[in-house]
Amino acid sequence: MKKQNLTIVGAGSTYTIGMMMSLVAEKEVFPLKSITFYDTDAKRQEPVAKATEVLLRDKYPELEEFCYTTDKKEAYQGADFVFVQIRTGGLKMRELDEKIPLSNGVVGQETCGPGGFAYGMRSIKDMIEIINDVRKYAPDAWVLNYTNPAAIVAEALKREFPEDKKILNICDMPAAIMVSYAKILGCEIFDLVPEYFGLNHFGWFTKISDKQGNDLTDKIKNSILNQGFIPKDAEILNDPSWIQTFKQVEVMLRDFPQYLPNTYLQYYLYPSKMVEKEDIENTRARQVINGREKRVQKLAKSLISANSTEGHELEADIHGRYMVRVAASIAYNNKETYIVIVPNNGIISNLPKDAMVEVPAQLTNEGPKAFSVGEIPRFQKGLIEGQLAYEQLTVDAYFENSYQLALEALTLNRTIVDAPLARKILDDLIEANKDYFPVLK
Numbered sequence: 001m002k003k004q005n006l007t008i009v010g011a012g013s014t015y016t017i018g019m020m021m022s023l024v025a026e027k028e029v030f031p032l033k034s035i036t037f038y039d040t041d042a043k044r045q046e047p048v049a050k051a052t053e054v055l056l057r058d059k060y061p062e063l064e065e066f067c068y069t070t071d072k073k074e075a076y077q078g079a080d081f082v083f084v085q086i087r088t089g090g091l092k093m094r095e096l097d098e099k100i101p102l103s104n105g106v107v108g109q110e111t112c113g114p115g116g117f118a119y120g121m122r123s124i125k126d127m128i129e130i131i132n133d134v135r136k137y138a139p140d141a142w143v144l145n146y147t148n149p150a151a152i153v154a155e156a157l158k159r160e161f162p163e164d165k166k167i168l169n170i171c172d173m174p175a176a177i178m179v180s181y182a183k184i185l186g187c188e189i190f191d192l193v194p195e196y197f198g199l200n201h202f203g204w205f206t207k208i209s210d211k212q213g214n215d216l217t218d219k220i221k222n223s224i225l226n227q228g229f230i231p232k233d234a235e236i237l238n239d240p241s242w243i244q245t246f247k248q249v250e251v252m253l254r255d256f257p258q259y260l261p262n263t264y265l266q267y268y269l270y271p272s273k274m275v276e277k278e279d280i281e282n283t284r285a286r287q288v289i290n291g292r293e294k295r296v297q298k299l300a301k302s303l304i305s306a307n308s309t310e311g312h313e314l315e316a317d318i319h320g321r322y323m324v325r326v327a328a329s330i331a332y333n334n335k336e337t338y339i340v341i342v343p344n345n346g347i348i349s350n351l352p353k354d355a356m357v358e359v360p361a362q363l364t365n366e367g368p369k370a371f372s373v374g375e376i377p378r379f380q381k382g383l384i385e386g387q388l389a390y391e392q393l394t395v396d397a398y399f400e401n402s403y404q405l406a407l408e409a410l411t412l413n414r415t416i417v418d419a420p421l422a423r424k425i426l427d428d429l430i431e432a433n434k435d436y437f438p439v440l441k
């Protein structure tokens with residue numbers, strides 16, 4: 001098995017140490033020759049990198065090289081895979097994405113509604129620059145992007161790089177949900193075969209089977225309806241916000257029993273409830289700043305000062321394992337099935353061909369080969385079409401520097417609807433994002 005050279009972009013991320021543990025856990029599946037960290041913020045990257053040096057020395061001694069840099073050439077030259085996990089504007093801007101809509105009585109969420117719009121307008125420019133840099137130094141590398149909002153980033157990258165077939169956008173949410181299904185069924189997530197359709201953070205499982213073809217969907221539905229639904233991935237197991245989110249799956253399934261919903265549909269189906277439960281002074285960004293970010297910084301510091309992993313709680317999570325398994329299936333032509341984001345091109349036959357849809361695909365060394373979904377029912381189709389138009393108008397607004405298209409995008413969003421309210425939120429977001437948004441004329 002050829003060993004891979006991997007570059008992590010945005011290596012100062014709160015997810016990096018978890019990703020390192022996933023690379024350790026999956027080293028037989030995705031063996032590495034080198035890992036390179038790249039981040040534009042040297043100060044944020046350094047402690048994560050120094051902690052990773054300790055971690056890799058103890059847990060991945062066979063790795064030939066680890067380095068970290070802010071130099072693009074050093075970052076990308078020789079890379080076989082590039083994982084991208086940046087956050088333009090940082091968690092500080094995420095907090096505003098959540099607070100500004102809430103202060104206008106609308107869902108405040110980083111990837112859904114106006115928060116997702118603002119995050120998207122910030123992410124696109126940096127993502128385009130990253131792809132151009134990667135292609136300059138590593139023309140054949142596979143880019144796995146999970147930078148959010150993945151739906152908007154995927155739409156923008158498809159337009160900017162139409163010929164580039166080695167960019168794949170991925171989300172871990174379907175996999176995190178499947179971890180809970182696996183727990184219900186008493187098996188492992190990778191034993192399950194999903195059937196799923198939708199847009200990123202906007203989709204449904206239509207069927208879950210085992211590898212022998214037994215349909216397990218009703219077992220899962222009955223368990224959720226009778227026993228509720230809880231997160232099971234280590235990363236989110238004890239997190240009150242995620243526990244509440246998974247609880248809402250039961251409500252969604254009672255109201256719309258046909259399919260098993262992605263957790264993110266709660267923001268579109270129950271926007272009033274989502275606004276009511278929020279504390280504007282303690283939105284999710286604040287919880288992450290005081291929670292995951294602090295925890296990771298403390299862990300990094302402790303690994304560095306101990307100069308050993310002994311006595312440290314280091315666990316692989318589904319976020320990292322999923323990305324690594326996706327990469328392995330591409331690298332070694334494993335032809336395994338994972339849910340990824342791809343151009344529709346008739347996969348969902350009654351949705352536009354140019355939509356970026358989230359569906360199961362067989363992952364080969366030539367990229368994803370998505371399975372046909374066929375026609376989807378009117379309810380889901382209607383919801384998706386509205387959301388898709390919002391996402392595409394957001395990207396139109398970015399490329400055309402258009403205030404009008406941005407206003408249309410936000411007016412279409414199910415979490416807003418009212419045009420004067422959309423205008424007010426848009427003006428507030430533009431004001432707060434002066435350093436990031438393109439000029440919208």
Ligand SMILES: NC(=O)c1ccc[n+]([C@@H]2O[C@H](COP(=O)([O-])OP(=O)(O)OC[C@H]3O[C@@H](n4cnc5c(N)ncnc54)[C@H](O)[C@@H]3O)[C@@H](O)[C@H]2O)c1
Nearest residue numbers: 010012013014039040041085086087126146147148171172
């Ligand atoms: N797709 C998914 O399902 C999924 C799952 C988890 C996280 N994410 C995404 O992963 C990203 C990281 O999340 P986080 O909470 O750890 O954020 P974070 O702010 O902790 O980390 C992001 C890092 O990216 C760096 N960065 C910012 N702009 C950059 C650029 N242009 N080039 C290089 N580095 C840059 C920052 O300095 C920072 O170190 C976010 O986009 C988040 O939404 C996606």
Ligand SMILES: O=P(O)(O)OC[C@H]1O[C@H](O[C@H]2[C@H](O)[C@@H](O)[C@@H](O)O[C@@H]2CO)[C@H](O)[C@@H](O)[C@@H]1O
Nearest residue numbers: 148171172173176233235236284288317318319
């Ligand atoms: O609010 P956050 O920052 O905790 O989470 C936002 C991300 O939520 C999803 O990812 C989950 C993932 O599903 C779970 O398995 C675990 O690894 O935690 C992740 C983050 O907590 C979502 O898919 C991402 O797009 C969001 O960035």
Ligand SMILES: [Mn+2]
Nearest residue numbers: 150171172173
């Ligand atoms: Mn996601």
